[in-house]
Amino acid sequence: MWNENRVTDLLHITYPIIQAGMAGGVTSPTLVAAVSNYGALGNIGAGYMTSTQLREHIQEIKKRTDNPFGVNVFVPETPEVHTAQIEKVDTYLAPFREALNVQKVAVNTPSTITYEEQINVIMEEKVPVCSFTFGIPSKEVVQRLKQENIVLIGTATTVQEAMANEAIGMDIVVAQGSEAGGHRGTFLHSSKEAMIGTTALVPQVVDRVQIPVIAAGGIMDGRGILSALILGAEGVQMGTAFVTSEESGANELHKEAILQSTEDASVVTKVFSGKEARGIRNDFVDKMEVYEDELPKYPIQNMLTQPLRKEAAKQQRPEWMSLWSGQGSRLSKRQSVRDMMDHIVEEIDHLIQHKLYKW
Amino acid sequence: MWNENRVTDLLHITYPIIQAGMAGGVTSPTLVAAVSNYGALGNIGAGYMTSTQLREHIQEIKKRTDNPFGVNVFVPETPEVHTAQIEKVDTYLAPFREALNVQKVAVNTPSTITYEEQINVIMEEKVPVCSFTFGIPSKEVVQRLKQENIVLIGTATTVQEAMANEAIGMDIVVAQGSEAGGHRGTFLHSSKEAMIGTTALVPQVVDRVQIPVIAAGGIMDGRGILSALILGAEGVQMGTAFVTSEESGANELHKEAILQSTEDASVVTKVFSGKEARGIRNDFVDKMEVYEDELPKYPIQNMLTQPLRKEAAKQQRPEWMSLWSGQGSRLSKRQSVRDMMDHIVEEIDHLIQHKLYKW
Numbered sequence: 001m002w003n004e005n006r007v008t009d010l011l012h013i014t015y016p017i018i019q020a021g022m023a024g025g026v027t028s029p030t031l032v033a034a035v036s037n038y039g040a041l042g043n044i045g046a047g048y049m050t051s052t053q054l055r056e057h058i059q060e061i062k063k064r065t066d067n068p069f070g071v072n073v074f075v076p077e078t079p080e081v082h083t084a085q086i087e088k089v090d091t092y093l094a095p096f097r098e099a100l101n102v103q104k105v106a107v108n109t110p111s112t113i114t115y116e117e118q119i120n121v122i123m124e125e126k127v128p129v130c131s132f133t134f135g136i137p138s139k140e141v142v143q144r145l146k147q148e149n150i151v152l153i154g155t156a157t158t159v160q161e162a163m164a165n166e167a168i169g170m171d172i173v174v175a176q177g178s179e180a181g182g183h184r185g186t187f188l189h190s191s192k193e194a195m196i197g198t199t200a201l202v203p204q205v206v207d208r209v210q211i212p213v214i215a216a217g218g219i220m221d222g223r224g225i226l227s228a229l230i231l232g233a234e235g236v237q238m239g240t241a242f243v244t245s246e247e248s249g250a251n252e253l254h255k256e257a258i259l260q261s262t263e264d265a266s267v268v269t270k271v272f273s274g275k276e277a278r279g280i281r282n283d284f285v286d287k288m289e290v291y292e293d294e295l296p297k298y299p300i301q302n303m304l305t306q307p308l309r310k311e312a313a314k315q316q317r318p319e320w321m322s323l324w325s326g327q328g329s330r331l332s333k334r335q336s337v338r339d340m341m342d343h344i345v346e347e348i349d350h351l352i353q354h355k356l357y358k359w
Numbered sequence: 360m361w362n363e364n365r366v367t368d369l370l371h372i373t374y375p376i377i378q379a380g381m382a383g384g385v386t387s388p389t390l391v392a393a394v395s396n397y398g399a400l401g402n403i404g405a406g407y408m409t410s411t412q413l414r415e416h417i418q419e420i421k422k423r424t425d426n427p428f429g430v431n432v433f434v435p436e437t438p439e440v441h442t443a444q445i446e447k448v449d450t451y452l453a454p455f456r457e458a459l460n461v462q463k464v465a466v467n468t469p470s471t472i473t474y475e476e477q478i479n480v481i482m483e484e485k486v487p488v489c490s491f492t493f494g495i496p497s498k499e500v501v502q503r504l505k506q507e508n509i510v511l512i513g514t515a516t517t518v519q520e521a522m523a524n525e526a527i528g529m530d531i532v533v534a535q536g537s538e539a540g541g542h543r544g545t546f547l548h549s550s551k552e553a554m555i556g557t558t559a560l561v562p563q564v565v566d567r568v569q570i571p572v573i574a575a576g577g578i579m580d581g582r583g584i585l586s587a588l589i590l591g592a593e594g595v596q597m598g599t600a601f602v603t604s605e606e607s608g609a610n611e612l613h614k615e616a617i618l619q620s621t622e623d624a625s626v627v628t629k630v631f632s633g634k635e636a637r638g639i640r641n642d643f644v645d646k647m648e649v650y651e652d653e654l655p656k657y658p659i660q661n662m663l664t665q666p667l668r669k670e671a672a673k674q675q676r677p678e679w680m681s682l683w684s685g686q687g688s689r690l691s692k693r694q695s696v697r698d699m700m701d702h703i704v705e706e707i708d709h710l711i712q713h714k715l716y717k718w
Contacts, residue, residue, distance in 0.1 A: 177556055179556035179558055198559075201686070
């Protein structure tokens with residue numbers, strides 16, 4: 001698409017399109033392999049996986065593709081557990097638990113062990129690409145991964161965060177605009193300050209870092225991709241567009257909720273995990289957002305609501321599930337990865353050949 | 360730029376670039392004429408003008424350009440005046456008034472008279488273009504203006520609002536993304552729902568209306584313009600980029616605040632006018648946002664703070680002024696309209712000729 005594209009060069013892919021490493025079961029081996037087989041970059045969302053689960057996923061994907069793929073990990077946070085706070089929030093969650101017949105959950109003290117084990121698995125399995133969300137890894141982790149020639153991708157929601165990613169040694173940085181679905185990657189700012197729209201964020205990041213920038217947030221089709229490349233990004237990351245694909249492991253109710261939603265349906269909320277994330281407003285958000293300031297930090301709130309959301313999915317109650325979605329949801333389609341990518345390639349060819357001419 | 364562009368055709372302009380009709384003194388006749396003389400569309404921000412002031416501006420601009428220009432008006436709102444509420448807010452404003460030595464202001468009951476007079480002036484002066492913010496005009500106003508062959512532009516922040524603009528008979532609709540500086544044009548939604556980033560908003564609007572769409576929000580240079588056109592817009596509206604131009608009538612402190620700000624410096628707040636608007640966070644926002652839910656509606660709050668902001672400007676106290684700015688502010692420059700436009704044209708030519716090629 002561009003005369004020079006460092007993202008496709010670095011990642012050894014044909015198309016500068018990254019399937020976001022969404023945690024929570026969306027990134028099935030089928031999805032990741034389908035994306036990589038097409039010539040884009042599939043990614044495992046390892047955020048909530050044990051290292052054993054991660055290794056199984058990696059090995060499963062290797063059976064299905066010889067092309068590069070990546071793993072996305074969450075840089076861990078280890079807030080203190082405050083029993084009184086948890087007991088209070090448990091009373092807010094009681095009505096949902098009772099309606100679903102779910103037991104109270106025991107909260108484990110957050111640790112960094114899973115993360116460290118995940119990094120080891122990624123190195124042992126020689127996964128070609130490792131991306132990070134919720135912060136930047138330590139210099140030591142960066143060095144270890146680089147020694148294995150693993151390409152590193154960081155996430156930023158502001159210019160300052162992009163510069164921090166570059167400084168620690170990331171090869172590529174994702175600029176996550178406010179339109180993006182799922183968790184905000186913000187780690188140096190308050191969540192309100194760091195809600196910069198993709199159109200504004202991308203060129204300002206591009207101007208301030210030397211490493212290539214991948215645009216994310218509201219990008220759903222060829223128009224979005226080409227427009228991001230014009231802004232100076234050298235690639236795009238798409239999440240919501242892949243959630244509704246046939247290969248995605250997302251719950252059917254989640255897919256349907258996105259497919260039927262409008263651009264104004266989503267809200268950025270901490271009620272599900274204790275960390276801001278964009279999802280479709282539903283009854284759980286309506287009822288819990290009044291307590292938003294009282295909730296424990298990520299990942300504690302996530303532990304508290306996880307069994308409840310899992311059971312809500314089983315009992316087909318989308319009103320209590322986390323329905324992560326970006327703001328481009330009217331453009332979502334239920335289609336195979338191949339059809340989606342074919343259409344994107346066609347659309348971009350058409351835009352370049354037939355629409356653009358000189359002023 | 361496009362083989363067919365209805366925006367340049369309808370507006371009889373060379374470049375599909377609209378200078379936003381920013382109220383409050385930014386759109387000096389010098390600025391409007393400079394933009395129109397270049398072949399883009401200059402706009403008077405008539406929001407706070409009397410009909411006499413508006414007529415003077417129009418006549419001044421006619422002396423300076425033979426090219427088309429427009430007037431932006433606010434569709435009026437006439438909330439009830441609640442004396443007790445105003446007295447309460449007056450106590451919150453007292454510390455600022457005292458520090459600046461400003462008298463308490465009398466609040467007039469909001470009426471639609473100024474708006475109706477503005478429409479008459481626009482018709483009498485045969486201004487080629489009339490644009491609307493804060494809602495849609497009545498069918499009757501639309502018909503009267505159309506009989507004079509005045510091109511009508513509406514403002515939308517969601518797909519539904521764009522459809523309402525099309526239904527009432529607007530010729531063109533501006534899709535205002537969440538990045539945009541100044542007042543939000545939202546009129547059918549809650550302000551929180553209607554914060555859709557430009558990258559997500561534009562293609563979803565384009566898919567749902569037949570009339571041409573102008574993209575707004577975070578667009579500061581050739582990259583932003585070309586990217587919006589790729590998203591399906593047939594033109595762009597730029598506000599912040601023109602505020603810091605040499606020809607702009609904005610206060611120097613306002614210009615400096617934008618020039619020195621970062622992408623995360625702004626906040627959407629009701630504290631200045633009673634209606635959500637994006638501006639650079641300062642002491643006035645910090646101190647008043649705790650009362651946000653108690654403030655009277657637009658335009659009452661605007662009347663209460665207006666003399667205070669005016670005096671703050673006089674006394675060189677930007678911390679108490681309304682420093683409207685979009686999220687693209689790192690890309691702002693102090694330059695003449697001609698230099699800015701020359702650079703944009705060059706940049707777009709370069710992007711089209713040298714950067715794009717086939718996949």
